[in-house]
Amino acid sequence: MSLGSRALAVIEPVPLAPHDRGAERHGRARRRRKALAPYAMLTPLVLLILGFVAYPVLNVVYYSFQNYNVVEPFLNGFAGWSNYSTMFRHDPLFWTSLEFTAKWVFAEVFLQLVFGLVLALILNSAFRGRGIARALVFAPWAVSGVLTTTIWLLIYDPQAGLIGYLSDLGLTPHGFTILADTHTVFWAAILAELWRGLPFFAIILLADLQSIPSELIEAANCDGANAWTRFRYIVAPHLRDAVILSTLLRCVWEFNNVDLLYTLTNGGPGTETTTLPLYIARQAITEHNFGYGSALTMAGFVILLVFSIAYLKFSKFGASRGYAP
Amino acid sequence: MSAAPLGMTGELARRWERSRLYLWVPLGLFMLFTLVPFYWMIVFAFRPDGSTHPYPWPVTLANFKLVWNVLGFGVFFKNSVLVGVGTLVGVNVISALSGYALARFSFRGRGFLVVGLLCTQFVPGVMLLIPLFIIFRHLGLIDNLVALVIADTVFQLPLTTLLMSGFIRSVPVELEEAAMVDGCSRLKAFRAVTLPLLRPAFVAIGSFAFVGSWNNFLFALIFMNSQDHFTLPVGLDYTIGEFSVNFGALAAGGVLAAVPVVLVFAVVQRYLVQGLTVGAIKG
Known part of the structure; x- marks a missing residue:
């Protein structure tokens, strides 16, 4: 799901409500009840977050120092750093999954950003039927990872799939299973995920494009700016923060999302397309090795945290707010 | 261009x-x-x-008859609707409550809460599969659709709360104050004045919540054991594994999974761009 897009709308600091003048006229008990009101309203939210996000996070820390395997309960108990030393020293799949995750996230976010920007620029110009065009090209936004897999399996099937037409044209050998070949599986998965992910950037960047004051564009036109100068000196600086934030959100999202790869390639052929979270999911689902899975999860947390902080620092998020270069 | x-x-x-x-x-x-x-x-x-x-x-329509009656997609569809509607209601109610508190009150810990809510975005469900499974097992909710409603609701709430508080802020507080001067309690003022104006917010947030829950795969895969409690994504995954030859059935299942979200999307897609724009302008 591309729900992360919503953060853009709400990330601005919230101005506080004006001081409530009515309160001064009432007694102390009333005032105390008033002071408690926001806390009462927030109780369900806070309890749910504490119980089902904060507590599980602490659990992950705890389990990562335990031997905890549902299949081998007799070995359960304190493990010290052994899960971590296994991970760093004796588990080549940890390192290859990290390498693939980096490749996957970078390629996916880069392609989605570039094509999403182009699509947003197209959809921001005036033409007949723009509303229906938007609705149609944004449609994959609402499609789940499993449904994406379903759709692209129908395309990639060597016998019945659309790809069969490529074979008829002589572009690929007949009966070529694109998802079983280590050279093609990466790009096949990238294409499927790009299909689903492109609308995310297009929607966010289009929203931001529409918030450019039209006076700026008109003024630039008066000064004789052409399309490229307009883009370079008005549009690009205006989009800067939206691009930084949406790429970060998308990186985190693509890092964590396993639905598509789990169902399309299941990390294969072999372990060719196994991302770290997919590896974690497999530890939980098929190996039932909760202790080791938790240690892998900790690695994922730390990587995301360090990456996010470094990214925001390095990109100087929020540094430019003006339109001038 | x-x-x-x-x-x-x-x-x-x-x-x-x-x-x-x-x-x-x-x-x-x-x-x-x-x-x-x-x-x-x-x-x-x-x-x-x-x-x-x-x-x-x-x-x-043979493929649809097959998947609906024989492969169990009728049951999966019903389960997905139940979980989706449950999540929609839960997310809307809780984010309206907490969004109102964030928008209209200043209180200690407010900034901390907002930062905390944003931080949860870096702690997604996949990473918490293991502890959540253990928690739901303790609560006796494994293989119970309630577990899915809870999990889906929790992971939507941080952003929908912030989004809802943005929507509530965009309703002038003076409207509520005027109603209170006229003798309404705060609750009545909210119900009579602000709530009707928030209809687009409820539609947008409800749609997000429904689509998010409709599409969730991993939670349903891990927390549900029996086929009677599968949701559509799990059913599709099952069909991919079991009937990889029968593409007609797989496609029919896919169409069933796609139609509701595409319909919801048709309703919300204009809010998507507009809603984001309003938020951006205000900054």
Whole structure:
């Protein structure tokens, strides 16, 4: 799901409500009840977050120092750093999954950003039927990872799939299973995920494009700016923060999302397309090795945290707010 | 975008400019890329078994009858609707409550809460599969749809709360104050004045919540054991594994999973761009 897009709308600091003048006229008990009101309203939210996000996070820390395997309960108990030393020293799949995750996230976010920007620029110009065009090209936004897999399996099937037409044209050998070949599986998965992910950037960047004051564009036109100068000196600086934030959100999202790869390639052929979270999911689902899975999860947390902080620092998020270069 | 390609001058450049091919050609390519995969699934779903035509003719509903009655998609569909509606209600109610508190009160710990809510975005469900499974097992909710409603609600709430508080802030507080001067309690003022104005917010947030829950795969895969409690994504995954030869059935299941979200999307897509724009302007 591309729900992360919503953060853009709400990330601005919230101005506080004006001081409530009515309160001064009432007694102390009333005032105390008033002071408690926001806390009462927030109780369900806070309890749910504490119980089902904060507590599980602490659990992950705890389990990562335990031997905890549902299949081998007799070995359960304190493990010290052994899960971590296994991970760093004796588990080549940890390192290859990290390498693939980096490749996957970078390629996916880069392609989605570039094509999403182009699509947003197209959809921001005036033409007949723009509303229906938007609705149609944004449609994959609402499609789940499993449904994406379903759709692209129908395309990639060597016998019945659309790809069969490529074979008829002589572009690929007949009966070529694109998802079983280590050279093609990466790009096949990238294409499927790009299909689903492109609308995310297009929607966010289009929203931001529409918030450019039209006076700026008109003024630039008066000064004789052409399309490229307009883009370079008005549009690009205006989009800067939206691009930084949406790429970060998308990186985190693509890092964590396993639905598509789990169902399309299941990390294969072999372990060719196994991302770290997919590896974690497999530890939980098929190996039932909760202790080791938790240690892998900790690695994922730390990587995301360090990456996010470094990214925001390095990109100087929020540094430019003006339109001038 | 409207610049003529390099080296084009005079009449040629003007014709290029007027034809707007620089717009229509890439747009057409994007449309093909988006729509052909949908079309291809529909072809598979509606054409008879054994047909290899690139169009769904003669139309048959045999695939749908098979998946709905025999493969259990009728049950999966019902479960997905139940969990989706439960999540929609839970998310809307809780984010309205907490969004109102964030929008209208200043209180200790407010900034901390907002930062905390944003931080949860870096702690997604996949990473918490293991502890959540253990928690739900303690609560006796494994293989119970309630577990899915809870998990889906929790992971939507941080952003929907912030979004809802933005919507509530955009309703002038003076409206509520005027009602309170006229003798309404705060609750009554909220119900009579602000709530009706928040209808678009409830529609947008409800749609997000429904689509998010409808599409969630991993939670349902891990927290549900029996086929009676599968949701559509799990059912699809099951069909991919079990019936990899029967593409007609797979496609029909895919169409069933796609139709509701595409309908919801048709309703919300104009809020998507507009809602984000309003938020951006206010900053």
